[in-house]
Amino acid sequence: MRMSQMLFSTQREAPSEAEAESHVLLLKAGMIRRLAAGVYALMPLGFRVFKRIENIIREEMDAAGAQELIMSALLPAEYYQESGRWDVFGTEMIKFKDRNGRDFCLGPTHEEIFAYVLRQELQSYKAMPKTIYQIQSKYRDERRPRFGMIRSREFVMKDAYSFDVDEQGLDASYQKMYDAYCRIFDRCGLQYVVVHADTGAMGGSGSQEFMVKSDIGDDTIVSCAGCGYAANSELAACPDAAASTETMQQMEKVHTPNAGTIEELVGFFGLGAQKFAKTLLYIADGKIIAAMVRGDREINETKLKNYLKCASLDLAGAADVRQATSAEVGFAGPLGIKADRVIVDKEIPAMRNFLIGANETDYHYKGVNYGRDFCSDDVCDIRLIEKGDPCPVCGAEIEIVSAIEVGHIFKLGTKYSEAMGCKFLDRNAKESPCIMGSYGIGLNRTMQAVIEQSCDKDGIIWPDSVAPYNVIVIPVGAANEEQMALAEEVYQKLLDAGIETMIDDRDERAGVKFKDADLIGIPHRITVGRRAAEGIVEYKPRRAGKAVELNADEAVVKIIETINV
RNA sequence: CGGGGUGUAGCGCAGCUUGGUAGCGCGUUUGGUUCGGGACUAAAAGGUCGCAGGUUCAAAUCCUGUCACCCCGACCA
Numbered sequence: 001m002r003m004s005q006m007l008f009s010t011q012r013e014a015p016s017e018a019e020a021e022s023h024v025l026l027l028k029a030g031m032i033r034r035l036a037a038g039v040y041a042l043m044p045l046g047f048r049v050f051k052r053i054e055n056i057i058r059e060e061m062d063a064a065g066a067q068e069l070i071m072s073a074l075l076p077a078e079y080y081q082e083s084g085r086w087d088v089f090g091t092e093m094i095k096f097k098d099r100n101g102r103d104f105c106l107g108p109t110h111e112e113i114f115a116y117v118l119r120q121e122l123q124s125y126k127a128m129p130k131t132i133y134q135i136q137s138k139y140r141d142e143r144r145p146r147f148g149m150i151r152s153r154e155f156v157m158k159d160a161y162s163f164d165v166d167e168q169g170l171d172a173s174y175q176k177m178y179d180a181y182c183r184i185f186d187r188c189g190l191q192y193v194v195v196h197a198d199t200g201a202m203g204g205s206g207s208q209e210f211m212v213k214s215d216i217g218d219d220t221i222v223s224c225a226g227c228g229y230a231a232n233s234e235l236a237a238c239p240d241a242a243a244s245t246e247t248m249q250q251m252e253k254v255h256t257p258n259a260g261t262i263e264e265l266v267g268f269f270g271l272g273a274q275k276f277a278k279t280l281l282y283i284a285d286g287k288i289i290a291a292m293v294r295g296d297r298e299i300n301e302t303k304l305k306n307y308l309k310c311a312s313l314d315l316a317g318a319a320d321v322r323q324a325t326s327a328e329v330g331f332a333g334p335l336g337i338k339a340d341r342v343i344v345d346k347e348i349p350a351m352r353n354f355l356i357g358a359n360e361t362d363y364h365y366k367g368v369n370y371g372r373d374f375c376s377d378d379v380c381d382i383r384l385i386e387k388g389d390p391c392p393v394c395g396a397e398i399e400i401v402s403a404i405e406v407g408h409i410f411k412l413g414t415k416y417s418e419a420m421g422c423k424f425l426d427r428n429a430k431e432s433p434c435i436m437g438s439y440g441i442g443l444n445r446t447m448q449a450v451i452e453q454s455c456d457k458d459g460i461i462w463p464d465s466v467a468p469y470n471v472i473v474i475p476v477g478a479a480n481e482e483q484m485a486l487a488e489e490v491y492q493k494l495l496d497a498g499i500e501t502m503i504d505d506r507d508e509r510a511g512v513k514f515k516d517a518d519l520i521g522i523p524h525r526i527t528v529g530r531r532a533a534e535g536i537v538e539y540k541p542r543r544a545g546k547a548v549e550l551n552a553d554e555a556v557v558k559i560i561e562t563i564n565v
Numbered sequence: 566c567g568g569g570g571u572g573u574a575g576c577g578c579a580g581c582u583u584g585g586u587a588g589c590g591c592g593u594u595u596g597g598u599u600c601g602g603g604a605c606u607a608a609a610a611g612g613u614c615g616c617a618g619g620u621u622c623a624a625a626u627c628c629u630g631u632c633a634c635c636c637c638g639a640c641c642a
Contacts, residue, residue: 009575009592010603011575011576011577011592012576012577012591012592012603013576013577013578013591013592015576015577016571016577016578016634016635017634017635018635019635019636034634036633036634037633037634037635085642089642092640092641092642108642109642111642140642142640142641143639143640143641144636144638144639144640146635146636151641301640314639314640315639410642438642474601476600476601477600477601478600479600480600509599509600509601509602509603509604510600510601510602511600511602511603511604512602512603512604513601513602513603514601514602514603515602515603516603518602527601529601530601538601
């Protein structure tokens, strides 16, 4: 590609719209343009990267025996109504009516659609196993799109769905996808961790996420260097707490004026937050639920939701809190609370002589002990794991970091095949729902995750596998005929060798060309300059490494060797 | 959805307090000098000051409303 011909421009100053480094670089390098919050155009250079990632995914999916098709992004409501997700998705789903008043949406994910279409194809056990995939746009009206393509409202997803006759079949299909995902992300040059993930209300027997560690990630993952345990923090089990040996004191009501929050109570009593138990109120499928954890802990709403097996779980509003506690917000406690259930974190019974809200404005109880002063049928693990907690498997120290979820594989089971009537006849002519798995990769997000992991102060550093072009040839002086001629020669040889190459034939100063080449992250650079007359060029890898002078042909050979490794 | 912030030329910003000819840098166009890490110089093009009302002789500036975007939080099959 001749840069003089390309639709391409870089910016010297970072657009104010971007905060995250990878997002800034995508904009500065002219690879994406924002059209609306969470909606982006991929410019030619960015689109080339995107297509290379797409091709890697397609190759590995095909190699794993999956078959590609494409569904529509425009979908009528009834499929989602059949599974119940028309309502579950709520306003995150982009819904509208057609001219006849029929409800439609832009597909946020396609489980129902695949189950519906495949039910016609999979009437016999002989037709399975099958794994089908598409690479297609998804639409989710996120409340808060973030960091460019990390969380956008339109994005391209490779979503695959497997259909098996039994659990063993699902396990095999799942494993194939797992292996394919490893190859895909390896080939994209990403460093990633595979973590256990929540299967939640979706049911299903297992789920793993492919995570790229990054500060801008929306997820938090827990990992253990000792035993290799790795899980999404929303899933990570918390250890049993050692029972306190303190002797029990008398329970006593204490006047605590204007001390409602844990912070205020810590100041009021001069005790650490771990001496308190806080009670939070939730609305779970319309019922009021009280949830208790130690004062310095956070509730893990995923665990709570799973324990309650509820579809919706929201923190109660102030009005509901006042209603349930007969007090202002901040004084909730288990004693006499008007809640349908009180869920107690398993750490609470191990505590002694702690403090709780009295369900009366400006009052708390101290010297409280579980078992003597209150009890619950629901004692379980509902807190969020935190730094300092031991590994749930081996007890060693854990690491907790933010991460970007680039892929997710999921043993769905029969939820959607049952909802959509995707059933087959087995050997005994008995009808059963297909056992499904679903497997997703966010392409745009993967692309940006690569930048998060591979950039420096000068710009992006694309791995060879996904670079928009692998080589850039820079003639230093556009007016220098010798340099231009040698640059053209090298350019042509690289093209002939099948190497994706660009030549910066623009009438620009050398500095501009170097800066742009670094910014857009082309992995290999050949500079044709001072010694062009002798047939000598300079080779420099974008990532670290010094420039070396080589005979032009040697440089071509070196690049071909490097890229094909 | 709660909190905070920002909308002025393609990009980055100043001007707004105290109303009176819309500015600067980058980029773009043309000429000249330069030419190995974002050159210098001269000239030029480019703006419904987010939008809608209102106050006023006069609004980028004051008032009201509204929309968009960004950040933090909540949420996220």
